[in-house]
Amino acid sequence: MRWASKFPAAAYAEPITDLDGQAMEKPWFAKRPVSGVRPGDHGWLAYSGSEERDRVIGPFVQEGLQTNEKVVYVTDAPPERLPGLGTRHHINVDAYRRAGQLRVISRQDACLDRYGGFEPARMVDTLGREVDKAFDQGFRAVRITTDYSWLLNEPRRSDLGQVLGCEHRVGDAVSPSTMAMAICQIDRHACPRDELIALRDTHEVLVEVNPEFDDGILKIVRTFEPDGLRVEGELDAARHAVFAEKLTQVSKDRGRVHLDFSRLAFIDLGGLHLLARHATVLPASEPLVLDHLAPDVESVIEMVGWHRLPGLTRGTERVLSDSEGIG
Amino acid sequence: MNDSFTHRVLPYDGMDQLLDGALPFLHDGVDAGDRVLAVCGTARETLLRDALGPAASAVEFTDATAWYAHPSRTLADCLSDADDTAWQGRRLRVLGDPVWASRSPLEVAEWQRVEAVLNVAFRGTGASLLCPYAATLPAGVVAAARKTHPETVRGARALANPGFVDPWVFCEQCDREPLPAPPPGTDTFKIDRPDLFWLRAYVSEFARQTPLPEDGVQRLLVAVTEIVTNALRHGEPPIVLRMWTDAPDGRPGFVCEVSDGGRWPAGSGYGLIPPRPRAADSGGRFGLWAVRLLCSVVQIRTGDHGSVVRLRLDLPFSAEVNGA
Numbered sequence: 001m002r003w004a005s006k007f008p009a010a011a012y013a014e015p016i017t018d019l020d021g022q023a024m025e026k027p028w029f030a031k032r033p034v035s036g037v038r039p040g041d042h043g044w045l046a047y048s049g050s051e052e053r054d055r056v057i058g059p060f061v062q063e064g065l066q067t068n069e070k071v072v073y074v075t076d077a078p079p080e081r082l083p084g085l086g087t088r089h090h091i092n093v094d095a096y097r098r099a100g101q102l103r104v105i106s107r108q109d110a111c112l113d114r115y116g117g118f119e120p121a122r123m124v125d126t127l128g129r130e131v132d133k134a135f136d137q138g139f140r141a142v143r144i145t146t147d148y149s150w151l152l153n154e155p156r157r158s159d160l161g162q163v164l165g166c167e168h169r170v171g172d173a174v175s176p177s178t179m180a181m182a183i184c185q186i187d188r189h190a191c192p193r194d195e196l197i198a199l200r201d202t203h204e205v206l207v208e209v210n211p212e213f214d215d216g217i218l219k220i221v222r223t224f225e226p227d228g229l230r231v232e233g234e235l236d237a238a239r240h241a242v243f244a245e246k247l248t249q250v251s252k253d254r255g256r257v258h259l260d261f262s263r264l265a266f267i268d269l270g271g272l273h274l275l276a277r278h279a280t281v282l283p284a285s286e287p288l289v290l291d292h293l294a295p296d297v298e299s300v301i302e303m304v305g306w307h308r309l310p311g312l313t314r315g316t317e318r319v320l321s322d323s324e325g326i327g
Numbered sequence: 328m329n330d331s332f333t334h335r336v337l338p339y340d341g342m343d344q345l346l347d348g349a350l351p352f353l354h355d356g357v358d359a360g361d362r363v364l365a366v367c368g369t370a371r372e373t374l375l376r377d378a379l380g381p382a383a384s385a386v387e388f389t390d391a392t393a394w395y396a397h398p399s400r401t402l403a404d405c406l407s408d409a410d411d412t413a414w415q416g417r418r419l420r421v422l423g424d425p426v427w428a429s430r431s432p433l434e435v436a437e438w439q440r441v442e443a444v445l446n447v448a449f450r451g452t453g454a455s456l457l458c459p460y461a462a463t464l465p466a467g468v469v470a471a472a473r474k475t476h477p478e479t480v481r482g483a484r485a486l487a488n489p490g491f492v493d494p495w496v497f498c499e500q501c502d503r504e505p506l507p508a509p510p511p512g513t514d515t516f517k518i519d520r521p522d523l524f525w526l527r528a529y530v531s532e533f534a535r536q537t538p539l540p541e542d543g544v545q546r547l548l549v550a551v552t553e554i555v556t557n558a559l560r561h562g563e564p565p566i567v568l569r570m571w572t573d574a575p576d577g578r579p580g581f582v583c584e585v586s587d588g589g590r591w592p593a594g595s596g597y598g599l600i601p602p603r604p605r606a607a608d609s610g611g612r613f614g615l616w617a618v619r620l621l622c623s624v625v626q627i628r629t630g631d632h633g634s635v636v637r638l639r640l641d642l643p644f645s646a647e648v649n650g651a
Binding site for chain 2: 217234236237238266267268269270272273295296297299300303304305307308
């Protein structure tokens with residue numbers, strides 16, 4: 001298997017150690033919007049529901065097809081129903097399949113043994129074969145994706161160790177590759193939290209939706225479960241309009257909206273007033289929740305007074321938990 | 328309920344005169360079922376409790392130093408107390424003795440301004456405020472009290488105060504005194520780009536070289552962003568920023584001044600009146616008023632030669648600054 005490797009041998013990630021030589025518990029992740037995923041990325045997407053999944057996998061698939069890259073999707077779902085595909089997206093699935101640019105491979109063909117049991121080695125072989133073929137076909141890159149949820153939540157669920165082993169091997173093959181990139185999808189409700197963390201930790205890249213807005217000063221990213229926005233950078237009058245627009249969009253027909261302010265370094269008084277004004281039209285039972293406030297920003301809000309900003313509620317504290325990438 | 332608001336001064340010379348004016352005020356409130364607050368120090372509290380007798384249990388005593396912590400904040404908090412009490416169908420009654428002795432002249436001026444504008448802010452709340460002023464206070468403080476209270480209390484009687492001055496006229500009089508010039512050699516920074524993230528980078532860089540604590544830097548950034556945004560929207564070029572530290576009257580402070588070539592329209596309000604949470608739209612007023620909450624003192628001067636907003640944030644007393 002070729003995988004168009006950057007390095008002669010599989011590059012194992014060195015365990016991160018601190019000065020005492022003890023392994024640090026927190027693994028290091030790169031976080032990327034889906035359009036930033038590139039060859040060598042073994043990406044992870046623990047989605048909350050089909051909306052979030054489609055907004056990540058849709059662009060992943062479409063951008064591949066639009067830029068002379070091969071897309072390999074391991075699934076039992078009909079191709080027209082896959083994220084980003086089908087007539088709804090004006091993508092001619094059959095044409096792409098005939099041209100060999102889109103490969104939709106059934107689980108049976110990709111990774112099951114003859115008794116229908118999961119066989120990790122087969123998965124790695126299948127993917128390797130597809131990457132080799134793509135190289136010969138002249139595609140400049142291969143985008144691989146599959147949803148693992150069925151392995152963990154169906155009655156005949158596989159052993160977690162098997163799945164972890166599979167992920168390690170896929171990761172070892174993808175990471176040094178100059179051609180292959182993968183997003184492993186899982187429904188974050190498919191298995192218990194500790195298993196989710198173990199699975200996540202076999203990936204180096206956490207993939208999320210593309211930002212709604214990003215001009216280098218302010219970045220707005222849609223979040224799911226809870227529904228809301230993550231607001232990063234600095235918010236002032238120069239960007240009130242775009243923020244108000246995104247806030248209105250995300251609040252439409254939704255219950256309680258959360259704003260993740262963990263990476264918000266600055267919000268001006270007009271921004272706070274905008275939040276409070278937005279909150280006044282919400283039902284009293286569904287206040288606007290501000291999560292993970294940075295201490296500086298929170299102290300300003302406290303100075304002005306939470307009670308003077310009715311409709312705004314302080315959400316969860318700012319803790320850098322191990323929940324990144326799993327919600 | 329009668330929603331006419333009263334704001335009376337009780338000048339007194341000695342404890343007997345104080346009690347002659349304060350006791351009827353407090354007893355009337357207790358009898359009427361008002362929410363009765365007495366804001367004072369512990370010695371005064373003991374005196375009042377003894378004199379009130381059983382009625383003392385119906386009076387809430389609050390420490391004056393905590394209550395009078397910050398002019399704009401105290402005004403806003405007291406006003407929302409008055410609104411909340413009125414909402415419950417009761418009247419708020421406050422015996423309030425501002426802490427004058429330990430204040431710098433700059434702070435005294437801001438508290439006098441509060442005494443004046445609360446006459447506007449509390450209209451319609453039905454609240455009753457009684458402010459005792461001791462004869463031992465500096466003459467200027469007592470004289471200003473005669474301008475900021477519509478009525479004077481003598482014993483149980485309230486008389487119209489002929490010295491009372493319209494609150495906005497009083498503020499104008501306060502602002503007639505020109506601001507001291509910035510220290511020589513102060514850098515001036517011209518603002519001609521509407522995007523302010525770079526301005527904040529400049530301001531925080533400067534501020535972090537002074538003893539201003541980190542949370543103060545953030546408050547400064549929020550305040551200066553608001554003032555410059557206003558200047559860009561409503562003012563005239565050139566918009567100029569100056570920053571320095573000083574210590575007039577031994578009180579070290581960080582000063583950030585924004586000037587522009589425009590003139591504020593008459594009746595601007597200058598963010599002195601707190602916006603009411605139940606008011607329909609207070610958008611324009613929220614910003615400048617909140618800036619006052621974030622800073623120790625905000626000074627505004629406007630006229631034919633342009634406008635200046637000076638934001639002052641107290642520095643730790645131990646800070647060594649120019650002029651200290």
